[in-house]
Structures are given as structure tokens and as C-alpha cells.
Amino acid sequence: MDGFLTLLYKEVLRFWKVGFQTVAAPVLTSLLYLLIFSHVLEQHVKVYDNVSYTAFLVPGLVMMSVLQNAFANSSSSLIQSKVTGNIIFVLLPPISYRQFFAAYVLAAIVRGFVVGIGVLLGTLWFVGLSWAAPHWILLFAVLGGAIMGALGVIAGIWAEKFDQLAAFQNFIIMPLTFLSGVFYSIHSLPPFWQQVSHFNPIFYMIDGFRYGFFGVSDVSPLLSLGVVAACFVVLTAFTLWLLRIGYKLRA
Amino acid sequence: MNSAIRIEGVTKRFASVQALAGIDLEIAPGEFFGLLGPNGAGKTTLISALAGLVRPDAGRLAVMGHDVVADYRAARRQLGVVPQELVFDPFFSVRESLEIQSGYFGIRDNAAWIDEILENLDLKSKADTNMRQLSGGMKRRVLVAQALVHRPPVIVLDEPTAGVDVELRQALWSFIRRLNRDGHTIVLTTHYLEEAESLCGRIAMLKQGRIVALDTTANLLRRFSGHTLRLRLAPGVVLPDSLRSRLSGESGEEHVFALGSCEEIEPLLAGLREAGCRIEDIEVGKPDLEEVFVRVMNRT
Numbered sequence: 350m351d352g353f354l355t356l357l358y359k360e361v362l363r364f365w366k367v368g369f370q371t372v373a374a375p376v377l378t379s380l381l382y383l384l385i386f387s388h389v390l391e392q393h394v395k396v397y398d399n400v401s402y403t404a405f406l407v408p409g410l411v412m413m414s415v416l417q418n419a420f421a422n423s424s425s426s427l428i429q430s431k432v433t434g435n436i437i438f439v440l441l442p443p444i445s446y447r448q449f450f451a452a453y454v455l456a457a458i459v460r461g462f463v464v465g466i467g468v469l470l471g472t473l474w475f476v477g478l479s480w481a482a483p484h485w486i487l488l489f490a491v492l493g494g495a496i497m498g499a500l501g502v503i504a505g506i507w508a509e510k511f512d513q514l515a516a517f518q519n520f521i522i523m524p525l526t527f528l529s530g531v532f533y534s535i536h537s538l539p540p541f542w543q544q545v546s547h548f549n550p551i552f553y554m555i556d557g558f559r560y561g562f563f564g565v566s567d568v569s570p571l572l573s574l575g576v577v578a579a580c581f582v583v584l585t586a587f588t589l590w591l592l593r594i595g596y597k598l599r600a
Numbered sequence: 601m602n603s604a605i606r607i608e609g610v611t612k613r614f615a616s617v618q619a620l621a622g623i624d625l626e627i628a629p630g631e632f633f634g635l636l637g638p639n640g641a642g643k644t645t646l647i648s649a650l651a652g653l654v655r656p657d658a659g660r661l662a663v664m665g666h667d668v669v670a671d672y673r674a675a676r677r678q679l680g681v682v683p684q685e686l687v688f689d690p691f692f693s694v695r696e697s698l699e700i701q702s703g704y705f706g707i708r709d710n711a712a713w714i715d716e717i718l719e720n721l722d723l724k725s726k727a728d729t730n731m732r733q734l735s736g737g738m739k740r741r742v743l744v745a746q747a748l749v750h751r752p753p754v755i756v757l758d759e760p761t762a763g764v765d766v767e768l769r770q771a772l773w774s775f776i777r778r779l780n781r782d783g784h785t786i787v788l789t790t791h792y793l794e795e796a797e798s799l800c801g802r803i804a805m806l807k808q809g810r811i812v813a814l815d816t817t818a819n820l821l822r823r824f825s826g827h828t829l830r831l832r833l834a835p836g837v838v839l840p841d842s843l844r845s846r847l848s849g850e851s852g853e854e855h856v857f858a859l860g861s862c863e864e865i866e867p868l869l870a871g872l873r874e875a876g877c878r879i880e881d882i883e884v885g886k887p888d889l890e891e892v893f894v895r896v897m898n899r900t
Contacts, residue, residue, distance in 0.1 A: 438687075
């Protein structure tokens, strides 16, 4: 158990030591998104009754921060360790592949939460939020962070250079998060794109998370939970399999 | 359990390269063992297999009786590895790196032992310095320290003195010798053959994934090398035929005789005296592992 706790501690300490880059910068970016989008669209877009566009935007931005930073934490840590060779320090000790997975994913959730809470606290200056079902907020944040942490582990193990990881991040993660309903309700999209959005798992993470605040959502929160939980199980199983066979870690 | 390390029939292939082609090796507890071979011979692959970084295609490896696959947790606790590459985690100080490494092995409070290692490796003044700010030699010392944090009975050093200055090299070997005297098993790979000769009690030489020589250092030196007598004769002096037949090398006025033992020196000099050969310079060469290495690699 101590090996796992130490790896978790190390992963948290790693991002905390460069907090300006890993926490402050993404919080600031999200607040800028909020400032600009709410300023431009507040008077033009109405998504739910009794919910202002700025208030609608906040949970999406918070969840987007959680997801992107959870992914960034595990993926960047692993690729850096692989490229510099210090991954050996984690591979030599008696740490099981399950502990390895759990430590990286939990650290990713922690970073996602720290940034997400930072964004949430920052936005409270701008808008008052309701808290319709806090347990849904927590559940979707944990599951979403875990999914993206696991995806980060996969990307970090798969990528052999920073360029490959950047491609994974910019061509898969970024479009999926931006096209998931962070800035809009999918009901405002043409029918075809509404259908396409239903194949984006991040849409369900954002929608379920937003339900926790307003008690309304584009699809049933139970459906969102089912999709997100299924994604978590599949990704966890796949990541554990990769780690068990030592894919690109143990020759 | 009688062996510190037991390797049975280990093979490993990377694409078209047979990195290990059936290695059998047993190293007893307390040995100072040398693993020598040219680049690409399979030394690092063998060490990596022992450490669980490489999974062999066939065969078994055990550290202090613990199989490195089936019982990997126990095996890894018994093993400390100093890797060849100068790797470090740029986020942490020396002390943090050692504390984290201790934690990976399940050791919570290791401050006393960490202080002792830092003292012995002359790292105490750098304990709170970030790894990025250390010189190459200092980083190498930290790698040794990291391999020792969990007090492993078996320590593997993969070319630990590559690019290291003389002072550090001597300090490092003095510390490693002490660990060996305290009962630790040491396995060393190095390209500095004089180091292996002076430190290792037994040596295995690898070539193309196979062990091509395995014996005590003394026996290897006896079998493949020996004393030599190097003479420079006065200009114009011609060796008598009776002595010429014993030459192992010749270059101008320089003549080299291979000796079975030092006792052959006196009769040889007497023969030269009788033949009236005037000697200008004389030098006795000791057996040397480099010669052994070259001979073993050339004959296989």
C-alpha cells in the first residue's frame, strides 16, 4: 500500500511544484473564456428557463477544466518520465500494475479537482449558482476525471515523443471537449449534429455534471451516468491490460 | 535458497536481434561479480531481465530465491539497480528523491539510513539541492543512493563509473567495497577492465547474448594471460635461435617473451647473457584482464 501512496503523493507533488503552469494558468484561461463568452452571448443565447447563459456556462467550463487537466496530469507525467528515462524509478520497485494505475488516475483526479474548484471559486464573483443535486456534481466530476486520467495514462504510455502526445491532445481530447456542449446546449444544434453529439462521451460528462447544478439537462442524468460509467469500466480494463502486459514500459 | 542470483536458460529476442541466447548463471551471496562484454553483448538486457524491466522469452531468473516474475515483489525488494543512463527527476531535491524512492519500497521513515547514504556518498551538502542543479558526477552518486535506499542484499551496477572523474570513482568503489564486505552481493558491468580486475572475484564474459567465459578473475588471468618480459636490446644485437623460438612479439629492437611464471625470467636472462646480448631496457608485464578480454572475444 505504501508504494501506491508514495506514487500518488509524488504525482500530486509534481504538479503542485509547478502550480503556476498546472493550476493557475488553466484557471485563468477558463475565467477568460467565461468573461468573453458571457459578455458576447449573454443577451443572445437562452438555454434553460431561469438560467442565465453565464450561469449555464460555468459548470461546463468547470468540468472542461477538470477533464482537460486530469488528462494533462497523467499523460504529461508519463511522457516526461519516459523521455527523460526516470520512469525506471517507478518500474524497479515492487509496485503492482493496479497500484500504478490507481496512483496516476487518482493524482489526475486531484489535479482536475484543484483546477475545477479554482475555476468555480473564480466564477462565483460573476454569477450565482444553484446546487440542485450536489452528489451528481461530485459523481460526474470523479468519473470524468478518472476517465480522462486513464486516457492520459494510455496516451502517456503510447506516445514516444511530445509531438505524438500533443497530437492526441489537440486532435482527440480538445475537439471532444469543445464539441461536448460546454458552450451550448445540443438542442441548439441541427438534428444531424445533435445525433453526432450523442456519440461523444464527454457530452454526457458535461451534461450530467450540469444537471447537478440546475436540475435540468439535455438528456436524462441516469443515461449520462450509464454512458460515463461504461466508459470508465472499459477504459479502466483496457489501461489495466496495457499495464499488465507492460506495453511500451517493460520490453 | 543458496544463490543471490540464479539465471536458468534465459533467452530474449528483440526483432531480428537475439539479445540473450540461453544464459545460465549462478552468483553466490556476498560475491563481487563482473559482467563484461562488448557493446550489444547483452549485459544490460540481462540486468533488465533481472530487474523486471525486460520480460525474457524463455527461462527463469531469481533474486535471493524469489522468482522475478512469479514473486516479483519480493525479488525487487532484494535488488538495487544503478542504471547506466544518467536519469533523474527534475522536480525534486536529492532528499525528496530518496524519500520517494524509499516510499516506493514501502519504507516510511528512512531518514537515518538516507543520512548515512548521503554521508557516505559525499552528498550531504547537496541534500536539499534540486536534481537539475547537480553535476553529472553528483547525479551519478544520487543514482547509487537511490539503488540503496531499501538496503537491498543484491546490488547491480550497470557501468556506474562511465564518464565519472577519478576522485568520485575511487570514493564510489571504496563505498561499494564496504557494502560488499558487509555481505552485499555486487554485480558490476563496466568497460573499465582494470576496475573489474581489481574488484571482481569472479567474471562472466558475454558475447552476442552468450556467456563465453566464466571463472574466477585469477583463473581467467592465468588461463588467458600471463607475465611477459619486454626487452630492448642494444642496436645490432641478434637473438640466438634458441631464444628466438620463445618470442611472442617483436618490433625493431624490442622483444617480448611470454612467461608461464616469473621463475622463467632468470633462465631467460642467463641465456641472453651467455649469448652476449646486451640489454638496454627491461620490463616485466603483469597478467591483465584486457588481454584476457581480447583473447576470449577473438577466439569465440
